[in-house]
Amino acid sequence: MSLDAVLQTFYVEAKEHLEAMENVLLKMDEGESDDEMLNEIFRSAHTIKGSAGIFGLDHIVNFTHVVENVLDRVRANEIEIEKKLIDVLFKCRDHIQNLVGANLDEFNTQPDLQKTDQELLETLTPWSNEVGEQTEQESNLPDNNETEIISDSETVTAENEIEDEEKDNLWHISLRLSADCLRNGMDPLSFIKFLTTLGEIKHVETLIDHFPKPEDFDAETLYLAYEIALQSKASFEEIENTFMFVQEDSAITILPPSATVEDYRTLIDKLPEDNQKIEEVLIKCGSLTKPLLEQDSVPPSNAIANNVDVPDNVETVETDKNKLEQLGIESPAVTDVAADAELTKAKQSKTSEGKQIRVDSNRLDLLINLIGELVINQQRIELLSKESKNPPLTEAVDDFENFTNQIRDAALSLRMVPIGGTFQRFKRLVRDTAQELNKEIELTIDGADTELDRLMVEKLGDPLTHIIRNAMDHGLESVEERVSLGKSTKGQLKLAAYHEAGHIVISISDDGSGIDKDRVREKAIEKGILNNESQLNDNELFHLIFHPGFSTAASVTNLSGRGVGMDVVKRNVEALQGSIDISSQAGLGSEFKIRLPLTLAIIDGFHVEAKGTHFIIPQATIIECINLAHHQDIKGRHCINLRGEMIPFLNISEIFNLTTNKAPSPEESNKTDTLKRELVIVQFGSDIAGIEVGTLNGEIQTVVKPLGPIFRALKGIGGSSLLGNGEIAFILDVPQLIELAIEKEASSRVTIETNTNNLEQ
Amino acid sequence: MAEIDITQKDENISEITISGELDIYCVMDTYQQLFQQLEVKEQTLLNFGGISEIDTAGVQLLIMLLKIISDKNGTYQVTSLGEPLADYSNLFQLNRYFIDFEAINKNASTIEESQS
C-alpha cells in the first residue's frame, strides 16, 4: 500500500465519519437526542482527529479537537443542545470536510479556509470555554487527556470505576510491520505518538533481530520490530484503528487487558523471534510476569514477581481463565474516561461490523474485470466443445458455465451497495434548501436497502441533486401558498427505490404544484425548442424540460432555474444505460422515475450482426424477435403492423452508415444481409420500436468495455464488448438509438414541412 | 541530506560524525556512502550531535552502524546524541543501544529501588 493509497483510506474513513456526523446532526435538528447519538457524533469527531494526527494533518487535528471538546461537553450534559449550536456544528462539520479535502499546504495557503477556521472557532467559544478549561490545540500528546477527564469529573461513579478498572487497562501490542512501511511513508513514530494520545506507553521494546548482513541492508526497508505495553482505557477498535493504514502485509497483534496466558503463549509461538527471547521482552514490557510462564519448572524471580497469587499448575490457570491483567504492574491511571464511556458500545458494534471488511474498490474492479475475461473464455470453450461433439466434454463445459455464472453473480454482488447512503445525504440538502427557500419540506425515504452497482451510485448523486432541487424550488409551494390551497403546511418530498422487471427504479416524488404543461409548451416554443404546431403527448412534453437551456421558473433563484442541470440529469442517467419517466398532475405533484439496469459491468445481451459489424442489444430491452419478411412495411415508412399495433423501426445499417465493402475482412460477404431481414422489437420506458438487423446470433453474456472518452459523442452505442472469438461487438444504447432515429426522421420531416409551407404561400 | 565525516583519531580510534537530516529520503545514499567508507577500528567515537532531523529509517541506519561495529568486535561510544535523536531514543526507549550499558543498568536499578 503506498502512502497515497493509505491516505485514500483515511479520506474514505473521514468521509464516512462526516456522513455519520451529519446524520446525527440531522436527527438532533429534528429534536431527537439520546446518549447513543451523542456518543456516535463524538466518536466520529474523535476518530477523524486521531487519524488526521497519524498523518500529521495538524490543521484537521487542531480544529476537530475543539469540536470534539464541545461534543464531549454536550455528552456530559454540561451544555445543552440548542438550535444555535446545531447550526454551528453543521458548519463545523462542513468545515472539517473542507479541511479533509485540502492538504496542509493548501490550508496554509488558503486564507479563506483559515478565516473560516478562525471564525468557527470563535463561534464555538461560548460552548467550549465555559469551565475555563484549557484547550490545548497544539498537540495531541498524552497530557491532553486531562482535559477530557475534567469534562467528565462530575460523575463520581465514573471515578470509582477508574480505580476498579486500573488493572484492566494494560494492553500489549506486538508489531511486525510491513517491510515497505517506511518506503510508503508510514513511520512507526507516528503510531507510537498516536498511541500516547490513547494512553500511556509503559514500555516499548524495539527488536533488532531482523537486521540483515550489512551488505544486504536496504536502508528503506523496515527491519525493526516492536513490542509495546500500553496502559489505556481506549477500546480495542480505537487501538486497532491506529494501525488501520498499515494492516496490509503487517502482523499486528493487539492483546487486550483481558487476554489470557494462553493468548500470550499463542503470540509467543507465532512471533518469528526466538521464544525465550520474546518471553523476556514481554516480561520487560511488564505485559507478562515470569512466574506464569515458568511455573511448572522454575520458581518465580523475586525481582519481578509482584504480590500476585500464582496458581500452582498450568491447568488451573487455563481452566480458571485467569486474566493476565492481574499480573500487570499497577500504576497511577492516566485515563481517557470520555473515550471509555463508549467502550462497551464500541465493543457491541464491533460484533456486527466484524463481518465486514474494507476492500479497495480498484481491487474489486480488477476482480470483476477478470471474471469478465473468465466469462468470455468460458464462452469460447463452450463454442469449441459444441463443435467437438463430445458429449462428456459438453457436459463438463455446461457445469463450468453454471459455476462461471455463479462466480460472476457473487462477484457482482460484492460491488452492490444499498442506495440508502446516497439518499441519506439528501436530508441535509433538503434541510438547508428548505431553510433558504423559507419552505417547510419533509423528506421521506423508502427502499433504502435496495442495492445497486457502486459505480452507478457514485454517478447518481448529481442527477438526483438536480431533480430534488428542482422539486423543492419549482414543485413544492411556500407555506402560505400551501395553506391557501388547503394543503398541509409541510411539503412532502419522497425518495424511493425498488426493483421492477430486472431494473432498479428510483423515484423522486413531491406533492407540489406539478408541472404546468401549458407553461412548458409556451416556454419551449419561446426558446425555439418546439414548433408551434407540434403535437406532443404528456411524457414527450415533460421531457422538454431536459432540453439544454430550458427553464420554466418564473424567477431565477440561486438554486435552480438557470436551465442548467436538467439536461445534465438526462445525460447522466443515459450514461448509466438508464431512462427517466416523468408523470405530473397539476396541483397534485410530480414524479420522476429513473430506471436503471442492475449492473453495468456484465450484461445479458442479444448478439446481432449487420453488414459484418457485430452488435449486442441489452436483453432487458428486448421484447421479441420477428422476421421482417413476413410483415409488410407500411407505405415506405419504417413502420410495421405487429398484431394490430403500429411499430416504427429503424435500420441499423442505415443509422450507422454501415457498408460492407468498408469492412476490413474481405471474406465476410453480404449474402445474408439482403435476403434476411430480422427485426428485434425493443421497449424502453413506454416506447416500443424495432431494430432491423442482418442476422440474429443468439443470446450472449457479455462484459461491458467502455469505449473511452474519444467516442463520447457517439450516440446509440453504449460500449463495446469482446466476443468469444476475440472480435469486438458494439453494445447498443437503445434509448439513444431511438432518439437518434427520431432526430434523423425529424430533420427529414422538417424539410418536408418547410416545403409544404412554401407551397401554401 | 545527511553528511558523514569519518576521521582517524589514531591507529585504533576513528570518529564518525553524522549531521544534517537523516530520514527516509536520504538513508539509501547515506548508507551506501557510510558502508563504503567504513573501516572498523578498535574503538569508534560516534558523534550524532549534528543530526537536525531523524525518523525511523534514520534511526534504523544508526542501529545498523552500531551492529556493524560490534559485529566486527569494535567498541563504540556515542559522544553526542543531539536533540532529535535523543527525543526519539527516549520515546522508543532505545537509549541502551546508544548510551553505554553501564549507565542504563544503573538507571534501571535506581528506579526499582525508588518504587519498592
Place this chain on the structure above:
Amino acid sequence: MDKSSQFLTFTIADEHFGMDLHQTREIIEYAGITQVPLMPRFISGVINLRGEVVPVIDLSVRLGREPITIHKRTCVIVIELHSSEQHCVLGLLADAVNEVIDISASHIEDAPAFGAKIKAEFIQGIAKKDDEFIVLLNAEKTLSPVELAHLVEADLQ
C-alpha cells in the same frame, strides 16, 4: 550538458516520424480492425489488445494527409498518454517501424513556424538522421483524447 532522448522512428507514406519512446508501449502486427460506426476518417476503428478495446488512429489523416494504405507490413504502434485527467491507450497505424534512436537536444530543431506541411503545434521538433528529416511528433497535442473527442463531436453534428 547535452541531454538526449530516445525516439521510436516510423514511416508513413515515405515520411519519417519520431515519437518519444516513453510514450510508446508496444508494436503489434496489423490484424484487422473493427470500424466504429459514424466515425471521422482519422479514427480507423478499434482493436482487441489482449482484452482491452483500444482505439486506433490514422495518423496520416490526423496530420492532414490521405488515409494510410493497408498492406502486409502495416503495423500498429500502441502508445500510452498520461494526461492530467487520465491515461489513455491508443493505437497508431504506420507503414513500418524503423528503429529506436538517441537524439540529443541540440540536434533537434524547432518546428518551422510556416512552410511545413504539418501544423506546427503537432511537431515537437525536426531531427536529421542520415540526410533524412525526422518529424518528432508532439503526441500530447496530436493525440490528446480531449481534442480527439472534440473533433469526433464536431464531425457527428
